[in-house]
Amino acid sequence: MPFDFSALRRFPDVEAPNLQAWDATDELLVRWALESGIPGEQIAVIGDEYGAITLALADAGLTGIRVHQDLVTGRRALANNTVALGLAYRITDAGEPVRRVEPGHAAHAEAHPGSDTAFTAHELDPTLLQGARLVLLQLPKALAELEEIADAVARWAMPDVTLIAGGRVKHMTLAQNEVLARSFGSVQPQRAERKSRLIRASEPLAVPEEPPFPASRTHDGLTLCAFGGAFAGARLDIGTRVLLDAVRRLSLPVLEPRVVDLGCGTGALAAAFALTHPHAIVTATDRSASAVRSARATMRANGLEGRVDVTLDDAGSELPEGGFDLILLNPPFHLGASVHEGAGRRLIQAAARLTRPGGEVWTVFNSHLDHRRALTRDVGVTEQSVRTPKFTVTRSIRRG
Missing domain, CATH: 3.40.50.150 (Vaccinia Virus protein VP39)
Structure with missing residues (x-):
């Protein structure tokens, strides 16, 4: 049974008739991940605004997915949508103990990783990317943010990692390809579908000794x-x-x-x-x-x-x-x-x-x-x- 993206909510972020919790880019990224055959524990998801990518993959049976969201509203929306779907997940905030939310419960409780854990939430750091062979990215608005993410993937993920970055065609620019090319030897835009497009970046390049930010x-x-x-x-x-x-x-x-x-x-x-x-x-x-x-x-x-x-x-x-x-x-x-x-x-x-x-x-x-x-x-x-x-x-x- 296909995943019901329309059941997802943005709450506690602003909700309005013209604002939804997913778009066609999320669906294209999910399809790419499922067709790749890469197990969940080798997949990292970045920029999943309200959890559409992560939860669709979890609904398909993948576990151990790692996810990073910049906005706390997105993190809370993902938690709310996860509880509504009855999945288990863990949060690993920097400096905080690992916490786990059991199916159907919003309260946090100490736990260790388990095979039934749908995903773990991370900051943009090595714990998010070490061992990752596939990174799914909703393209950010700022080129500087894309540069930081691309550097992080090339710096910490596996040497054979593939980064699949997607966005709405009307918001995409050639400058995004140029930024990705600073960190990857191969950058290949894919054909647009449903007003969205994916970019495949692979062959990570050597990174400078120090990250470019702050x-x-x-x-x-x-x-x-x-x-x-x-x-x-x-x-x-x-x-x-x-x-x-x-x-x-x-x-x-x-x-x-x-x-x-x-x-x-x-x-x-x-x-x-x-x-x-x-x-x-x-x-x-x-x-x-x-x-x-x-x-x-x-x-x-x-x-x-x-x-x-x-x-x-x-x-x-x-x-x-x-x-x-x-x-x-x-x-x-x-x-x-x-x-x-x-x-x-x-x-x-x-x-x-x-x-x-x-x-x-x-x-x-x-x-x-x-x-x-x-x-x-x-x-x-x-x-x-x-x-x-x-x-x-x-x-x-x-x-x-």
């Missing part, structure tokens, strides 16, 4: 570090720069303000605030593992390691409600390749939940977006602080 760059005394999947890389994007100028001048009537950089990216706002407000208690959080790794590297580069707590989380879901004096927010307006305000609205709602009554939310956003209305509704009185031709910075006071 990259770093200094901006007016602030050093930013970035792994491949971090938005804007080590550059200071225009919106962050506009809010950063306001943050550096910000004064709060609290001796030790509790501050959150919500959706922190490379940690620019958190680092700048901590440097200019040495008594502040600062938390930086993002749903992207690449962003979190980048922000931690940024804190080390600026002498802030141990002073700024950097966490991987979805919209601050694990932070205390009403526990903070100030939220700094530069919300995204894309969900994957789709322009959608849902991700930004989720962060605005999270900011409202995290801020104490009388606390402040400082937000920067593209001026054409209707975020000011959402901030007024969800947080409280909102006023414009700065406006440039492209961006608006607002200050919102949390209503009691």
